[in-house]
Amino acid sequence: MKFEGTDDYVATRDLTVAVNAAVTLERPLLVKGEPGTGKTELARQVASALNLRIIEWNIKSTTRAHQGLYEYDAVSRLRDSQLGDEKVHDVANYIRPGKLWQAFTADSKVVLLIDEIDKADIEFPNDLLQELDRMEFHVYETGETIRAAHRPIVIITSNNEKELPDAFLRRCFFHYIRFPDMETMKKIVEVHHPGIKDALLTTALTQFYEIRDQQGLKKRPSTSEVLDWLKLLLAEDLTADDLRRDGADALPRLHGALLKNEQDVHLFERLAFMARRQR
Structure with missing residues (x-):
């Protein structure tokens, strides 16, 4: 499974080396560079070149790490309990899988794009350390553990708006996209x-x-x-x-x-x- 660029994306040799190294090491690829240098498009082209589905998680300033795992809709459960709905007895009906959950439970290997991670709170990357390292997480409401059936190719982009924690950086393969000559x-x-x-x-x-x-x-x-x-x-x-x-x-x-x-x-x-x- 080698990435060599595509007809629609000009990838320099050092970039293809970085992508393939991250795939081999099974570590997230952290891609930095100026806005507009093709970081997000890289993930899409890697998915296209390797014939894999892509799951995109676009990070905002209000995004919390736990949203990538799952969200528990307590409000809907309370409303259904007031209406006497039978499904209220199964808490699983109110668990909304996040992007990591979707990537972990996909039928085959996927590319998971975590786009513009530096937009989120400084603690956001640290909150994902264990999940990205072990490729599993626990759902406390149901007592189940979600494990990656097929380890996804994780590509994380950053515009360098803020520094990322050292513990997070140690778990990534890093590449800076230099501005093209x-x-x-x-x-x-x-x-x-x-x-x-x-x-x-x-x-x-x-x-x-x-x-x-x-x-x-x-x-x-x-x-x-x-x-x-x-x-x-x-x-x-x-x-x-x-x-x-x-x-x-x-x-x-x-x-x-x-x-x-x-x-x-x-x-x-x-x-x-x-x-x-x-x-």
Whole structure:
């Protein structure tokens, strides 16, 4: 069971090595990187390449670790008891399996994506240590133990919004997705926009990397944003000549796809103003 990338996802060699190492070690793969660098999509492509079903657990700031195991619906049970419903005598009727439960009891091996784990409370990763390590957990209301019939491939993503506990990190295989260089980005673009003219692509990516490297930028544009920008350029049928700027025009065409806050727009407007004054 080896992951080598897919036709729809350009995976660098170090990334494929990381995925396969985590699969071999049967440890969760913790993937970090800038937002928009394809961390979530990686899990989906691993599932597609290995012909496995994917179960996605999207973490929010209010998500609790126990929700991944199961939830006990006490309110519904109380309501049914007041109505005299017979099913109230079986507590199992009020247990709602979470994403880990679904992954553990699946008929075959699955990919379990725990997406953006750093959004949750700092204790969230520690609360899952035993379950991810032993691949089992106890349901106190029913007295049963849920064990993984087929150990899932666990992929955990983080945008580095907060540090993760050392005890959690020790149980993971770690990989940081570096931002693609120009040549890798061209391969990624070719997957999404096949046949794009080389002159347009080179000019656009040159501008894109110049923007990313600009000092003082609050939010650097990501891979997903450059793909959106190129889609707009193609829709407007723009050429490489249309994109070329002089010093007095620091903002790129259709810059709203790349610059996502007013501070960064104002930064490039100030650069253009300074360039005009120096003429």
